[in-house]
Amino acid sequence: MYPYRSSRLIVLLLCLLAFSKAQAQEFAVYDSLPQLISRIQQAGNSTLVLNFWATWCKPCVEELPCFEELRKQYAEKNVQVLLVSLDFKSQLEKKFIPFLKAQQLKSDVVLFADQDANTWIPYIHEEWDGAIPVTLIIKGKVKAISHGKFEEYADLEKFVLPFIADNSNISLKNLVNCNSGK
């Protein structure tokens, strides 16, 4: 279906990036669900916060700073943030890479290009219908889902806290605005 394999594409991307000044972060392109599953499993015992987003989705972009803040605040508490973009591969160079360059995100980013959404959406969570943004927490076999955008950073914290050991002295703070991303 696509003229090139994703591994070759990544190499190509890295070459392109080597010649550009402002570097976009590295990201993987996954063409199929098993690749994403294996990435999720790599999180092991960590609390994985999985956010599905896209550059074309305004509320998704607005709340990105909240996930960046979460990553920063909770890295030591064994929390990982994975931002799974549903952008189209055909717009990779025109839209996706320039966006990443401008944002300078610190969280891990993957571009998930499996077109068979009817199959993989229910695998991600049985209560998800495909509307984005959507955020999941995965810790071992336990999954939680939050539909739509977080209005405030503290709402995102509240969602994540039950999955963090030793969370009794954490007080919720609105450190960033979830409407600030552009």
Place this chain on the structure above:
Amino acid sequence: MKSLVFAAFALAGTLMLFSATAPSGYVVGDKADDFSLLNVDGNMVSLSDYKDVKGYIVIFTCNHCPYAQMYEERIIALHNKYKPKGFPVIAINPNSPLIVPEDSYEEMKKRARDMKYPFPYLFDEAQTVYPKFGATRTPHVFIMDTNRVVRYIGAIDDNPELPSMAKNHWVENALESLLRGESPKPEVTLAIGCTVKKKPK
């Protein structure tokens, strides 16, 4: 005492049932309520306005969402192909312009005119219709038969970006099944889309 304890358990059970996040809105087999919504031409439109139809293709869609835009031509084609066979398209914008100004009634009128929509494009301004259907994203399709019984819920096909690469044309297949007097297979599909934009509380 025994009956009191039982009652307490029954009550707790009921509360649990209600607090579980059951999917709201119609499921396949439910009979949909009629509605009356403002069309871009200034008239109100209801399902009961349609005479001699075999059913309805209600599509929650909008101006701003890139997924809705990608499917726009396919929605027009569906109407042109299936209205003569008894299944007209009725498009409904569920979004609040307070959240997305591009989805205002004025912008809807512009879009319908520019793109020459051959079907009504209705505004669910009070946001009372989309929750009844359980529409959560744009585009989100609900096919009903002539008795307003919901027969299919989901996506138009399985390739938003490249229509020619779609392997499953779910809505067309569902309509062909209904025209043959059969139930669609599948009756429910999922797809990526933009969330419906609720007006702020």
